[in-house]
Structure formats: structure tokens, C-alpha cells
Amino acid sequence: MPGAEVKADLWFSEYITPFDVYQHGVRKLYVAETTAYQDLAIVDLGTYGKAMFLDGKLQCAIGDEALYHEPLCHVPCLLHGSPQRVLVLGGGDGGAARELLKWDTVERVDIVDIDDRVIQTCREHLQEIHRGALDDRRVRIHATDAWGYVQSNGEQYDIILSDLTDPLEHGPSLALFTREFFLAVKMRLRHGGVFVTQAGPTSLVESPMHPRIVRTLRAVFSSVQAFQAFIPSYGSPQGFAVASDRSLRVRGDAVVEHVDRLIAEHIRGARLVKLDGIMFTGLFCLPKDLREQIDREQVIYSLKKGGTAPDTLIGT
Ligand code: TER
Numbered sequence: 243m244p245g246a247e248v249k250a251d252l253w254f255s256e257y258i259t260p261f262d263v264y265q266h267g268v269r270k271l272y273v274a275e276t277t278a279y280q281d282l283a284i285v286d287l288g289t290y291g292k293a294m295f296l297d298g299k300l301q302c303a304i305g306d307e308a309l310y311h312e313p314l315c316h317v318p319c320l321l322h323g324s325p326q327r328v329l330v331l332g333g334g335d336g337g338a339a340r341e342l343l344k345w346d347t348v349e350r351v352d353i354v355d356i357d358d359r360v361i362q363t364c365r366e367h368l369q370e371i372h373r374g375a376l377d378d379r380r381v382r383i384h385a386t387d388a389w390g391y392v393q394s395n396g397e398q399y400d401i402i403l404s405d406l407t408d409p410l411e412h413g414p415s416l417a418l419f420t421r422e423f424f425l426a427v428k429m430r431l432r433h434g435g436v437f438v439t440q441a442g443p444t445s446l447v448e449s450p451m452h453p454r455i456v457r458t459l460r461a462v463f464s465s466v467q468a469f470q471a472f473i474p475s476y477g478s479p480q481g482f483a484v485a486s487d488r489s490l491r492v493r494g495d496a497v498v499e500h501v502d503r504l505i506a507e508h509i510r511g512a513r514l515v516k517l518d519g520i521m522f523t524g525l526f527c528l529p530k531d532l533r534e535q536i537d538r539e540q541v542i543y544s545l546k547k548g549g550t551a552p553d554t555l556i557g558t
Contacts, residue, residue, distance in 0.1 A: 248288075249267070250267025250268060250269070250288050252267070252268040252269075252271070253265045253266065253267060253268065254266040254268050254283070254285060254287075254295065255298075256295070256298055256299060256300055256477070257298065258448065258477050258478060259447075259448050259449075264300075264477040266285075266287050266289075266290075266293075266300070266475075267287065267288040267289065268285045268286065268287060268288070269285075269286040269287070269288050270285065270286040271283070271285050271286075272284040272285060272286070272292070272367050273363055273367060275359070275363075277357050277359035277360065278357070278359070279356055279357045279414070280296050280297045280357065280360075280407075280414075281295075281296065281297050281298065282294070282295070282296060282357075282359060282360060282363060283295040284363060284364075284367045284368065287303055287305075287475070289305065289475075290303035290304065290305030290306055290474075290475045291303060291304040291305045291370070292304050292367065292368060292370060292371075293475070294335055294360075294364065294368060296360070296407055297407065299407065299408060300475055300476060301335065301407070302335055302337055302368075302371060303475045304368075304370045304371060305475065306473050306474055306475050307337055307371060307473075308515045308516050309471050309472070309473045309474075309516055310337075310440075310471065310473050310476075310480060311337040311338055311340070311341045312341060312514055312515065312516045312517045313469065313471045313482060313516075313517065313525055314338060314341075314403065314405060314438060314440060314482060315338050315341035315342050315403065316341060316505075316509075316514065316517050316522075317438060317469065317482070317484055317517075317522065317525065318401045318403065318436040318437070318438040318484050319342070319345055319348075319401060320501050320504050320505070320522065321436050321484060321486070321488075321490050321491075321492075322400055322401060322434065322435070322436045323504060324347045324400075324508075325342075325345060325347055325348055325400040325401045325436075326347055326348060326349045326350070326400055327348075327349065327350050327352075327397070327398070327399045327400050327401075327432075328342050328348060328350070328351045328352070328399060328400065328401040328402075328403060329351075329352045329354065329397070329399045329401070329402045329403065329430065330342070330351060330352065330353045330354065330403050330405055331354055331355075331388040331392075331402070331403065331404045331405065331406060331418065332354075332355055332388070332404065332405040332406040332407070333353050333355060333403070333405035334353065334355035334357060334360035334361040334364055335360070335364040335368055335371050335372060336353075336361075336364060336365070336368070336371060336372025336373075336375045336376040337371045337372065337375075337405075338353075338403060338405045339351050339353055339372065339375040339376065339378070339381050340371070340372055340373050340374075340375035342401075342403075343375055343378055343380060343381070344509045344511075344512035344514070345508050345509060346508050346509070346510065346511075347508055348380065349380060350380055350381075350382070351378075351380055351381045351382070352381075352382050352384060352397070352399075353376075353381060353382070353383045353384065354384045354386060354387075354388050354391045354392075355383070355384075355385060356385065356386065356387045356388070357385070358385035361376065361383060361385060364376070365377075388406075388418055388423075389417065389418070389423065389426070392423070392426045392427055392429075392430055393426055395430070397430065398430060398431065398432045398435075399430055399431060399432060399435060400431075400432050400434075400435050400436070401435065401436050401437075401438070402427050402430060402431060402435070402436075402437045402438075403437075403438050403439075404418065404419075404427075404437070404438065404439035404440065405440060406418055406419075406439075406440065408440075408442055408443075408451070409442060409451060409455065409543070410451075411449075411451070416543060417545065419439070419455055419458065419543050420458065420543045420544050420545050421458050421461050421462055421542055421543065421544045421545075422544065422545045424437070424458060424459060424461075424462040424463070424485075425462055428462055428463065428487075431486075434486070434487075434488045435486065436484055436485070436486045436488070436490075437459075437463070437484070437485045437486065438482060438483070438484045438485075439455065439459075439482065439483055439485075440480065440481070440482055441455040441456065441468065441481040441482050441483045442455060442480075442481050443476070443478035443479060443480060443481060444470045444478070444479045444480070444481040444528070444532055445478045445479060446531065446532060446535055448478060450535075450539065450541070451481075452468070452481040452532075452536075453532075453535045453536045453538075453539035454539055454541050454542065454543060455481070455483060455543070456468045456481075456483050456536050456539070457536065457539045457540075457541070457542050458542040458543045458544075459483055459485045461542050462485070463485035463486055463487060464486075464487050465485065465486050465487065465488065465489050465490045466483060466484070466485045466490075467483065467484050467485075467490050467492050467526060468481060468482070468483045468526075468528060468532075468536060469481075469482050469483070469484070469492075469525040469526045469528070470482065470525065470528060470532075471525060482525075492522075492523065492526040493523055493526060494523070497519065497522070497523055498519035498520055498522070498523055499519060500519070501518065501519035501522045501523075502518055502519040505517075505518065505519075
């Protein structure tokens, strides 16, 4: 009926905190299954289009995923300048690979995602996100666990990118945000290589996760810079962090010009929707209280001695 208002009558409830729920209105349910590792759902959200949820948490929606994948992928590549080999941890939806392949310097992207069902389901249902990247000749997919891959594989990378689920304390991915894991990652970086990770929500009323991840990185790398982006479908600002043993310069007019020049030189055939030199430097302008909280934070994530279960250690 022309002019009729369409409203959702099916809702996907996502707990942002134990006391706050984001009700996502659903137009269509494509997939809802429990894989060997997690609950997987692909739905069409009325506002943001097709989206993937893992264990009830929104991972990406086609309406605003560029706000997540562009910073996650291009910030480390721009800081490196000429990335050739990239390792993606997680990222089974292919959105990160799609962005990385825009670089004319990138020769190879290894995706390590433990859950083959996520990869296959996204390949089939989220074409709008991977846009063929999962089947690109430069991409190799390894359906295995990131710990094992990073420890046993001798490859060296220019960029290692962690596109994992949130490291909920006592949750399954926390081990991949520990000092021990970051040390193992550092061993796989080439000289001048850059590590980037999604680093939890930056809303301080939600969780201390972001300051703790940044402090854990600072225990391993000599240069660490935190940044954030607002991805509306997430309901909270999203934190990220880049880390390297090269000095990471992220502010100032010279950086704006440098970033615009690199984009013009290396991302010629493909378009970036959100990121340019101005946005790049803006990502690193964190609010004062968040910067202070990071500086004050004393907890770093570490494994219990001799174990594989994550625990927290006070101080470094
Ligand atoms: N390639 C996309 C995978 C994204 N993984 C990281 C998800 C970040 N957390 C999002 C939480 C949403 C909370 N509402």
C-alpha cells in the first residue's frame, strides 16, 4: 500500500551490557545455526541490511561495515606504506580481505578463521561484504585456530590484522588478546611490520576492555596507538589499536598529506568510502577521559602460568 509504514515484527535482541539491549528489527532470517564453535546468524536488518551475528553479537552489517573495515585495514597499511603480505586472524566474512586487496602492493592475504561454517555461510550469503575477495587468487584461507597457526607457521608478514570477536572477559577469544599471544604475533612480523586489532568498545561505562587491550599491547610493542570509530549498528563506539616496533606517526598536517598521497598512489582502481587523510588523523583524537583511563589502567591480559586459559595479571 503506497505510503504505508513498514515496521519490524521480528526482533533480534543484543545485550550491550547486562542492563542495555539493542533491539535490531529483522526483515528476514537467512541462517540460524550452532556451529562447532558458536551461534551463527545471518539476517536482514531493516535499517542496516544483511548482517552477521556471532553468539548474539553483531559482527557486520552491509549498511555501515565500511566504517569498521576501512579503518581496521587501511590504518595499518597506511602506517606501513607498502604492505605485501598480510595475515588476517578471524575475518571469515571476507570484509577485511576485500579492503586489503585494494592495495596494489598486496601480494598475499592469509585468512585464519577457526570456523569453516562462518566462512562458507558468508561466502554464500554475504556477497555484498566479501565481493569475491574470499575467492581471489591472492587470498588463502586456513580454517584453523589462530594460536596454532601463529605459533607453528614460519611465515613473516608486513601486517597482521586481528578481526576477532570481542574479548569478553571469560569468553573464548580473550586468549588471543593476551600478552603471550601478542608476543607470538610479534615474532611473525617482518622488520617494520604493523599489528592492528579491533579493541573492544571504547565506552567506559560498558567495560574496561579497551584500556586493558591497549595496556597489554604496550607491554609488548614499543609504539602503540589507540583509535576509535563510531559504527551505528554496534550501538557503542568501537576501539582499535595499532602496534609496532617502528615509530607510528598519526597526527598533524604532514600526516594528512602523506595519507592522501599514499591512497592516491596505491588504491587507484578502488574507492574508499570513508577514509582519507583528514578522517585518518581524526580517528586518533580520543576523548580526554579515555586517554587518561588508558594511562591509569593497571590490568593487562595474560595467560595463567603454563596454561592456555586467560587470566588477568595486575601490573606489568
Ligand atoms: N569482519 C567483521 C567482524 C567484526 N568483528 C569484531 C566485532 C566487534 N564487536 C562488535 C560488537 C558489537 C556490539 N554491539
